[in-house]
Amino acid sequence: MSTVFMPKHIHPIYFNNVFDECLLFQNLTPNELDRLEGSAELSKCNEGEYLFRQDAPADFVYNVISGTVAIERIFSNGKRQIIGFLFPGDVIGLIHSEKYDCAVRCLTKVEVYKFSRKRLNILSEEVDHLKQNMEQIKSRIFSRVMDHLYVLGQKKALERLCFLFMQLLERLPGARPDRVDLYMSRQDMADYLGSTIETVSRSLAKLKADKLVAFPKLNHLQILNLAAVSELAEC
Amino acid sequence: MSTVFMPKHIHPIYFNNVFDECLLFQNLTPNELDRLEGSAELSKCNEGEYLFRQDAPADFVYNVISGTVAIERIFSNGKRQIIGFLFPGDVIGLIHSEKYDCAVRCLTKVEVYKFSRKRLNILSEEVDHLKQNMEQIKSRIFSRVMDHLYVLGQKKALERLCFLFMQLLERLPGARPDRVDLYMSRQDMADYLGSTIETVSRSLAKLKADKLVAFPKLNHLQILNLAAVSELAEC
DNA sequence: CGTTACGTTGATGATATTCAAGGACTGTGG
DNA sequence: CCACAGTCCTTGAATATCATCAACGTAACG
The missing domain is CATH 1.10.10.10 (Winged helix-like DNA-binding domain superfamily/Winged helix DNA-binding domain)
Structure with missing residues (x-):
């Protein structure tokens, strides 16, 4: 794998198998990747732990590096609906208001890159490809949820x-x-x-x-x- | 109703009952509303007609003025899942990639304001409140779809x-x-x-x-x- | 080697779908 | 104004599908 686009300080695991498939980083120049890196922080989470809970302030966006997580929503009667499973390369937390409206539970040991949502939004104003990538991710998530809706409704x-x-x-x-x-x-x-x-x-x-x-x-x-x-x- | 915020050329129906409840226009100044108006065009649609079809290029964002529409998704086996119903004040077409991934059918005679998606996006870069409103609308839509998912899954x-x-x-x-x-x-x-x-x-x-x-x-x-x-x- | 958590299987009843028939509303033409 | 057709809605009966409760297996772990 070429290392041309490799920012200097990012954890090497980024480049094992994820980087190329990661929508968030598509089409970014080395310089832009460097800037993105400045907003990122590697974070780990054990199996069974929660990355964040429902109703917590939605201050961060996460990019899964390794492991699998479940997006879940708990309702007032105690029942639980899992919205989706996310894997390396997937992005969490883009579509939220001030509070997360679902929780993220780790099904395995998980490594994520953690971005300040505010800084990511500011950066996306300046880096056009990043903005496009974020929009594309949102529309994919939405499309996936609609497929899910169909499956629950009809199948x-x-x-x-x-x-x-x-x-x-x-x-x-x-x-x-x-x-x-x-x-x-x-x-x-x-x-x-x-x-x-x-x-x-x-x-x-x-x-x-x-x-x-x-x-x-x-x-x-x-x-x-x-x-x-x-x-x-x-x- | 105060007419202070009323742009000069917009169709008066806008101000009968919708305007105040319309998320897209929240907190905009008269001047900003004027600019938004420049991107808008009133459009009508009869009962049973489609505002747009699945897979059509997603060039426009619509704001429902009057009437009711159904957002629907047709699948390869011919089955149909209705994603939601939209009413006056609601916004259509914000979360899409280049193509609409669902169709919009009018359940009644419908009036909409039609915005160029491209221009709306550009405008949202300059008008901060507009951008916030759009983000809020998206997160509400998403939240609603998740409730829907729960209902289909559990109820x-x-x-x-x-x-x-x-x-x-x-x-x-x-x-x-x-x-x-x-x-x-x-x-x-x-x-x-x-x-x-x-x-x-x-x-x-x-x-x-x-x-x-x-x-x-x-x-x-x-x-x-x-x-x-x-x-x-x-x- | 027992304990515990998780997964499978069986029996039963609840719930929903399907197919079929019958009503109710709408619009048209006499 | 009525008769008729067409469409949409309701209801019934038979069947399919799923949830629930309970018992049993199985794998992991001290």
Whole structure:
């Protein structure tokens, strides 16, 4: 990998596998990357911990370097809806008012770059590509939520599960059909898919019985029949 | 109503009941409003027509003056998910990439102000309050979609219907518990709530039987027991 | 080797969808 | 003004799907 664009002081992990795929940094010149770096701070978080909670002041924007997180929303009756899962390269916290309207829980050990939201906004005024990238990220997030909405509105349990698998396959860096790591629990899947842990488990059993997927280990998914899974997931 | 902030050439309908509630224009000075006006054009659309279609170039941002529209998304299998209903004062088309990723269908005769997206963005660089308003609108839209996601994921048909009614009551200008006009068909409600027309109809019957609501006319909803409906709708 | 947390499976009842038939409202033309 | 057709809405019956409660497996860990 070329090191031409590598700012001097950023943690090297940035450049292992994430940097190239990271939307936030697309098309930035070395000089602009340097300026962005000045607003950033590496931050770590352990499995099960929260990056931030619902209703906390929305002062920071995060860029996931490594690990997987769940965006979740708790409601007054105690129920939980997971809005999405985010992976290395993804950005958190762009679309918020003064307070975060959801919480971010780490499913694994997580490393993030933490930006002051204010400074990022100021910088985006001066760096046109950065602004464009931020807008693009927002519209992608929105588009993804609308797909999610459709899945919860129209699809059956089995199809929902396939939707999740295709999402993971497409968005989890390094995922291949024969190797998708499920970092989330069955309960997390259920809360994402608007279902229950039992229904998820039964749907999994059905997919296994039909030889569409296999589980060499509990959280190691293999997609055996990609065409069929993709078909079921289809939007 | 004070006319101090009234730009000279804007269509008077703007000032009948919408202007004060319109987020896009909050806190703008008369001079700034004048500049905004220069980018605007009044446009009308009949019931059943589309303001724009999915995948059309996203060149414009709309501000609803009068009427009701449905934001909908069509999927490859022909199914339709309605993302939301918009009313006077609401803004359409802020969060999109180059192409609209959903379509906007008019449920009634509709009047909108049509802004060039490009010019609006440029103007927002110069007018700080406008930029803030736009950000606030985006985060509200996002927050609303997340509530919707929760409703589709976690709630039963009856509760979903109550959720819709409360949304209408809160957001439809002029709506009161004893007078909520349903401009959408039963099919529209079903497509919004991730349900079927029959289930919507049955849920309605149940709510009527329990004296929570009444229908003096087919599309004139009265909420008889606001506390109960609100309770059922609760997020 | 027991404890604990997490996942699976079975039985049952609740809820929603589907298919089909019947009403109610609307607009048109006689 | 009425008859008729068309559209939308409601209701019924049968079925499919899912949630719930409970029991059982299994993997991880001290």
